[in-house]
Amino acid sequence: MELGALKQSIFNVFGWASVSLGLWTLIMINSWIIVGYDAPFTSRNFIILIFIFGIIATISKSSRSLGMWGIFLGCYLVLFMIVIFFVGWFIIPFP
Amino acid sequence: MDSYKQLLQQAKDSEKGDAPSTNVIKKAVASSKRKLIVTTLTIALLIVPTCYMLTFLYYAFGTKSTTLMDVTSQTLYVTEPNTTLEELEFDMNFSLFSMGLSFEQFKQIGDEVYPVKHYDTRFMLNNLVEKNITSKLEKSYPKYPTETNQWLVHPDNRAEFNTIEEQRKLKGLPNETVVEAYISLNDLYSVDKVIQQMPNVDVTWAAIYTGVEDTMLSARGNVVSPIGYPVQPDQTNWSPFKNATSHEQTFLSILNFLADYEETATAVSAHKNLDLKERIKYLEQHDMKTYGVVITGPKAEVEQLQTLTMIKHMKLGEVKLWNWVR
Structure with a gap:
């Protein structure tokens, strides 16, 4: 019974880690846009971790919603990167 | 105690036995509060990047950023006497629903071309909302x-x-x-x-x-x-x-x-x-x-x-x- 509770809390930790990393990346993006500070977009490793933690969290039923939440944030960040990179390349005609 | 009251008492006792402890309830409430706060935070943090993406999409598929740049540069070629612009002197930046365009204007004086004005413009979608000109001209039109x-x-x-x-x-x-x-x-x-x-x-x-x-x-x-x-x-x-x-x-x-x-x-x-x-x-x-x-x-x-x-x-x-x- 205690081993089960431990397992459950570990999966929950992965779920919260996934969501927290996603939110931290979003905070960085928000501050970059609002302040206009040209910070390098180096959150690729963060996004990979968000996905890994999120997938682990979906294994357990109790932390599945957190895992899905983390994966959603990861997907959103990937979409953001794609739009900013490709559309940005399209609208700024300079090298 | 009659049989009815006994039945009620038994039902109350059984409810007490099945009810979760106060700790469990507190944990559930705390977890639910935490999730509500993080959900609100997530939604709030998604607003700005989504608007930023929409801005990029507008300048790519709506009124193109390059069109606004062409309008700006070609207007100056035909309205400002003795003017040239340099491609690499154009600087573009994007913020929420707006685009900034900065560039230098040049004039040929004698055999050389000199920078004479610096333009800082900002378009809110396709409307010019800000135009600051820093002139180095000694004689202004x-x-x-x-x-x-x-x-x-x-x-x-x-x-x-x-x-x-x-x-x-x-x-x-x-x-x-x-x-x-x-x-x-x-x-x-x-x-x-x-x-x-x-x-x-x-x-x-x-x-x-x-x-x-x-x-x-x-x-x-x-x-x-x-x-x-x-x-x-x-x-x-x-x-x-x-x-x-x-x-x-x-x-x-x-x-x-x-x-x-x-x-x-x-x-x-x-x-x-x-x-x-x-x-x-x-x-x-x-x-x-x-x-x-x-x-x-x-x-x-x-x-x-x-x-x-x-x-x-x-x-x-x-x-x-x-x-x-x-």
């Missing part, structure tokens, strides 16, 4: 155009400046200088004829008669300003006149392009009104003739031009130290 304060004057119109005073200023300059001058002619001439008459200086820009310059008022009674095109071959990559076989045709095609964005073009230019449709209609029905040109060259050569009968007015522009190496 009138900021608020009227019918008579232009430096290039139609032969039938009146000039506010005094040509004799301008000639005296020119005479007082050292011979080791190069100057820019705004020459108004006594009639309408073809640009080629004017160039032939001035072989020892560079004719950089020609103001074209579009049917309204004799009064500087359009048919609707709006005050207009001179428009024209650069005369010299322009090899700048960014220039719409690069490799143009006919500057006249390029000029007309620029006007047709700008007519679709006239509001933006008017806001970008220093002109009060462009009234392009009326002027395009005139140009399509008549040959292009000039009533004034901007020239640049050694002071002595510009001074000699005063003997030409075709010149009616002269306004001195920028002056630089000698750089004429021909």
Whole structure:
């Protein structure tokens, strides 16, 4: 019974880690846009971790919603990167 | 106690036994609060990046950023005498639902091209909402155009400046200088004829008669300003006149392009009104003739031009130290 509770809390930790990393990346993006500070977009490793933690969290039923939440944030960040990179390349005609 | 009360008591006791402990309830409430806070935070943090993506998509598939840039640059080529722009001097930045465009404007004075103005513009979607100009010019063109304060004057119109005073200023300059001058002619001439008459200086820009310059008022009674095109071959990559076989045709095609964005073009230019449709209609029905040109060259050569009968007015522009190496 205690081993089960431990397992459950570990999966929950992965779920919260996934969501927290996603939110931290979003905070960085928000501050970059609002302040206009040209910070390098180096959150690729963060996004990979968000996905890994999120997938682990979906294994357990109790932390599945957190895992899905983390994966959603990861997907959103990937979409953001794609739009900013490709559309940005399209609208700024300079090298 | 009757049997009914006993039954009730038993039911209450069993409820108490099945009910979760206070700790479990507290944990559940805390977890639910935590999730609510994080959900709200997530939604709040998604707003700005989503708007930023929408901004990028608008400038890619709505009013294109490159279109706004072309409108801005081509407007300056045809409304600002003796102007060139450099491609790599353009700087674009994007914020929520707006685009910033900064660039340098150049002028040929003598044999060299100098940066003369720095533009900082901001478009809110496709509307120009901010225009800051930092000028390095020693002589600024009138900021608020009227019918008579232009430096290039139609032969039938009146000039506010005094040509004799301008000639005296020119005479007082050292011979080791190069100057820019705004020459108004006594009639309408073809640009080629004017160039032939001035072989020892560079004719950089020609103001074209579009049917309204004799009064500087359009048919609707709006005050207009001179428009024209650069005369010299322009090899700048960014220039719409690069490799143009006919500057006249390029000029007309620029006007047709700008007519679709006239509001933006008017806001970008220093002109009060462009009234392009009326002027395009005139140009399509008549040959292009000039009533004034901007020239640049050694002071002595510009001074000699005063003997030409075709010149009616002269306004001195920028002056630089000698750089004429021909």
